[in-house]
Amino acid sequence: MDEKTAETEEKPSKNEKKASFVSDVLTLAGGTTFAQILTILAAPVLTRLYGPEDFGVWALYISITSILSVISCLRYEYSIMLPESDEEAVNLLGLSILAVLAVTGLTVPFVWYFKAPIVDLLNAPQIGNYLWLVPPFVFVNGVFLALNHWNSRTKLFKRLSFSRVSSSVSTTATQITLGLAEHPPTAAGLIGGSLAGQSVATFVLGGQIWRDDRKLITKSMSWKKIYEGSVRHRNLPFIDSWSALMNSISWQLPAFILSAFFAPAVVGFYSLGFRLLQLPMSFIGGSISQVFYQRASRAVSEGTLNILVENVFRMLVLIGMFPILILTIVGGDVFTVIFGRAWTEAGVYAQILSLWAFIWFISSPLSTIYLVVEEHHFGFNYNFFNLTTRFLSLTIGGLLGSARIALMLFSISGIVVYGYLCLKMMYYSGVTNSKALKIVFxxxxxxxxxxxxxxxxxxxxxxxxLLVVISGLIICIYYLYILKTDKQIKEIIYEFKSPGKT
Incomplete structure (x- = not known):
């Protein structure tokens, strides 16, 4: 056998690579599908158990924990994917978990000493009763982040899929059970369900990883290598952590600023509208993002990043644009029919945010490109700009006394900022703006x-x-149409069914 033949046999074909990518995405999407369907089905029950104010307090709790959780690993979790040797990656996993312990420890005195200022700033006395639950949530969420990135490295996505299903089931069951047990129900049921679900997800994923990888972990872990990893990847905590923190704060700003200017019920309307708008978008987008970062890390060295990014971008546009545009027309009607007239305002908020949500959907999975190409300073500058524009938009709306105006300005600024992010990621990956705009048009x-x-x-x-039913049928017809006529979709389905064929 000559050298060229051997090289051909060792390297996977383009079809095999594409099929592997699609297979991993569909594996993750399978578990995510069940989790998202369960969450959507439970939403009409939860909106009849809990009021808008309860959803508002829950949203504030999730906002606080989300900001702290994003830096719980000091961003060292992103380094787990980078080294070639699993032994080095194991020590980066250990480094990430040590970072979680340190950050969680710091949140305890933070919550204790700043409880009163937090309550006053948010204009929400009810949140004070639940701040003591912030440190345990940060801990389990941080450990999950570290385990999640290790799992992505090993490409055993079935483990993550199972943990997501377990999390969704436990979250929903706990929230409904506590809602039925309390008289009247309070935000404690919603918050307790979130903590229970995240704890179960972490325990399930951690148990599977320990079962499969404990020999490698116990054999390779060393304090010296953990220290070396912390020094080698110090840009992540010192540069990217600030970028990630600003990004997380900018995501949670609507809940904080709406709470400061308006009643908790307004935060509840926003919370439900944004949550159900985000769920179907993150259903595919989150799964693609999880697999994309792993594939992009390899594509850079192989010189195929532009091909990967163009294909993924086209798929995101194909999946997300049509239903989101439908929602901009009938969002209020959908929420009124499904959740009752008390939640019509949440549907209006979803309509306002829908176009921005689409731009976010197509750019978010690609946003890790700047990490792959090691442009860490871009992330900091971009997130600072994003945070500033969101703060100004929401504050202007708050000063004008209109939550709708605040969210309109927020949505417009988001379209501009995330549109820029998307085009910049295209530039880093070698895809021209004209190609991207042609796909959208x-x-x-x-x-x-x-x-x-x-x-x-x-x-x-x-x-x-009737209007909601017709809209749903039109969306179904659209997806059936692209399944039958789109060449890329047909190729993906064929390759997923026949991964070994070239």
Whole structure:
């Protein structure tokens, strides 16, 4: 056998690589699908057990824990994917968990000493009763982040899929059980369910990793190598942590600023509207992002990053644009029909945020490109700009006394900022802006006939329930159409069914 033949046999074909990517995404999406469906099905029950104020307090708790959780590993979790040897990666896993212990320890005195200022700043006395639950949530979420990145490195995505299902089941069951047990229900049920779900997810994923990898972990872990890893990847805590912290704060700003200017019920409306808008978007986007970072790390060295990014971007646009544009027309009707008239305002908020959510959906999975190409300073500068524009948008709306105006300005600034992020990631990966814009425009053309029909029905005053059903059917027809006519989709389905064929 000559050298060229041997090299050909050792290297996987393009079809095998693509099939592997799709297989990993679908493995993750399988578990995520069940988790998201369960969450969506439980939402009408939860909105009838808990009021908008309870959802508002829950949103504030999640916002606080989310900000702290994003730096719980000091961003060392992103280094786990980078080294070639598993032995080095194991020590980076250990470093990440040590960082979690340190950060969690610091949150205890922080919550203790700053409880009163936090309550006053947020204008929400109810949140003070639940701040003591912040450190345990930060701990379990931080450990999960570290384990999650190790799991991505090993590409055993079935483990992560199972942990997501377990988390969703335990979260939903706990929230409904506590909601039925309390008279009347309070935010404690929603918060307790979130903590229970995250704890179960961490325990399940950690147990599977320990079962499969404990020999490697116990054999390779050493204090010296952990220290060496902390020094080698010091840019992550010293540069990227600040970037990540600003990004997380900017995500949670709406809950904080809406709480400061308006009643907790407004935060509850925003929380439900954004949460259910985000769920289906993160269903595929989150799974793609999880696999994409691992694949992009390899594609850089192989010189195929531009091909990977263009294919993923096109798939995101194809999946996300059509339903989001439909939601901009019938969002209020959807929430009224499913959750009751008390939650119509949440549907209006979802309509306002929908276009921004789409831009976020297509750019978020690609946002790790700047880490892959080691442009850490871009992340800091971008997130500072994002945080500033969001703060100004929401504050102006708050000073004007209108939550809707605040969210409109927030959405507009998000479209501009995330649009810039998307184009910049294209530039780093070698994909031209003209190609990206052409993909977006060609998919928008598919929406025009459906959008015209739904708009006409809405203007004609068709019954809300009927309008929601028709909109759902049109979305189903669209997905059936692209499954049958889109070449890339057909190739992916064929390659997923026949991963060994070239």
């Amino acid at each position: 060609s998919n928008f053309v598919l929406f025009i006939p459906a959008g015209a029909v739904i708009t006409a029905l809405k203007i004609a005053g068709v019954n809300q329930a």
